[in-house]
Amino acid sequence: MGVGDELRSQYLEVQGMVIKTENGRVLRSFTFKEEDQTQEVRVVERKALLETLAKQLPVDSISYSSKLSKIEKNENGETLLQLANGTQISSKVVIGCDGVRSSVAKWMGFSEPKYVGYCSFRGLANYPDGQPYESLVNYIYGRGIRAAYIPVSPTKVYWFVCFNSPVPGPKITDPFVLKKQTKELIKNWPLEFRNVIDATPEDTIIRTPVADRWSWPGLSPSASSGGVVLVGDAWHPMTPNIGQGGCCALEDVVVLVQKLAPALNAGPTFIEDALRSYRNERWTRVFSMTVRANVTCAVLHLENPVACAIRDHVLVPKLIRLGPMLEYTNFEFDPLLQISP
Ligand SMILES: Cc1cc2nc3c(=O)[nH]c(=O)nc-3n(C[C@H](O)[C@H](O)[C@H](O)COP(=O)(O)OP(=O)(O)OC[C@H]3O[C@@H](n4cnc5c(N)ncnc54)[C@H](O)[C@@H]3O)c2cc1C
CATH class of the missing domain: 3.50.50.60 (FAD/NAD(P)-binding domain)
Incomplete structure (x- = not known):
């Protein structure tokens, strides 16, 4: 089985999107095919993608936990990498x-x-007996905050919450604090999103100051x-x-x-x-x-409440056409040749 076939068994194809406000009002709901016949939106868990790609390589060709500590040019013109373990x-x-x-x-x-003025929480909710959601992107727009949850496999649901913050804030590694802070941000939101956070193992939650x-x-x-x-x-x-x-x-x-x-x-x-x-x-x-x-x-x-009202009453429900907007995601390339190990 090639990498393409293996990945096909790992990803979920998402059919459409529901966009709601913080209080649960639906702003818009559509399928991707309605917007543009050619669009396909697929979601895959990062771990599954990386493991599938790694499996294609000869055994032992990847050294894990190899932290680069120094890089410099050699006299022979090559590049010398110094790893934290001394290699x-x-x-x-x-x-x-x-x-x-x-x-x-x-x-x-x-x-x-450069920090762009907001941070994100991300996590992966776990439903060992099967997750109950349709294959949709469930988006929520608030004031200075937005979030989404998306099923990524029969048992997992990925979510993120991005929120404005004037400063990146301290690095937090305690997973219980990360979950508490996420729940605090969405404490008045519809139950469905809060349930997804509740179903998330603490150790999958990360906080990232967003930069570009x-x-x-x-x-x-x-x-x-x-x-x-x-x-x-x-x-x-x-x-x-x-x-x-x-x-x-x-x-x-x-x-x-x-x-x-x-x-x-x-x-x-x-x-x-x-x-x-x-x-x-x-x-x-x-x-x-x-x-x-x-x-x-x-x-x-x-x-700004007026700007949010325009976004929620005019821009999102009436003006934005997703098909043309998603055209930039198209990327054509010649198939890669298979190289035998
Ligand atoms: C909230 C959020 C949502 C996102 N959603 C999407 C999305 O829906 N779709 C999408 O395509 N992208 C999304 N992204 C972006 C995506 O996560 C990144 O663009 C992607 O992970 C970049 O891949 P990368 O391999 O370049 O870097 P990374 O995934 O960051 O991998 C870098 C690797 O290098 C290792 N490393 C770092 N320093 C060293 C060192 N000194 N020595 C050795 N190893 C080191 C790290 O451990 C890591 O394994 C999102 C990002 C955020 C923050």
């Missing part, structure tokens, strides 16, 4: 995919991502140089408002593999050309996604 790895090519606080990006001269970084050609550091290249959030952290950060990271990988694989044994010049070509091809898409996600936040996180 050193010298490599012709380094792909920095270490997320929003990437050490590799920092080493390449990128600034810290816009990379300008000529002004920002280059996403590839000297055999080191950035992928995903390490290069283009974006806000979660259009649900595309992880998707863009996967797209990056597909393009990078297509460029890099044929160049790997052809010498350093070919490798540099491949990395440059990857970065140039991807920049337009990831930049426009980052900006679009940031701007969308302005509507989603409104606090």
Whole structure:
């Protein structure tokens, strides 16, 4: 069974969306096919996706719990990675995919991502006997707060709550405090959302201050140089408002593999050309996604009561057409060639 077949057994196809206010009034309800016949919305648990991808690799090709503590250039032109456990790895090519606080990006001269004024709680509710929900995105818009819950498997329901906060706030790791704070934020909301939080094991809840970084050609550091290249959030952290950060990271990988694989044994010049070509091809898409996600936040996180009323009575129920809006999620690519281990 190939990776595609395995993933097909892991994801759920979501049929539509219901958007409500904090007091449970339905603003809009639709199926994705009604909005655009070509749209398919699929949800997959991150763990299931990562395990499925990892299974395709030869055994022992991934070293887990390998924290990068230092990166530097070798005299021979390779890049030397120093891990926290003392291991050193010298490599012709380094792909920095270490997320929003990437050490590799920092080493390449990128600034810290900028906090955008809101934080998120995320969690995964567990229903061992089967979750009771239809395959819909259940969205709730409030004042300076928004949230959603979405079934991701027959037994699990993913949810998030994003809320305005002038400062990122302290890092909280106590899972009971995280759950308490989430419940406090939505204590007056309809029971259905509160039930989902109640069904969530504390250890699946995380709190993230939301940040992004816009990379300008000529002004920002280059996403590839000297055999080191950035992928995903390490290069283009974006806000979660259009649900595309992880998707863009996967797209990056597909393009990078297509460029890099044929160049790997052809010498350093070919490798540099491949990395440059990857970065140039991807920049337009990831930049426009980052900006679009940031701007969308302005509507989603409104606090002013008049502006919220316009959003809830006019914009969401009458004006927004989701089909054209979702066109940006389309990404065409040639199938990757299977390489035998
Ligand atoms: C509230 C919220 C909702 C979101 N919803 C969606 C959505 O619906 N759809 C979507 O596509 N995206 C969504 N995203 C975005 C998505 O989570 C990210 O864009 C995605 O995880 C980026 O993948 P990545 O592999 O680049 O980074 P990550 O997933 O952050 O992975 C980075 C990895 O690097 C490791 N690492 C970090 N530092 C080091 C180090 N020094 N040494 C070794 N390893 C290290 C980390 O442990 C981690 O395993 C959402 C984000 C948020 C905050």
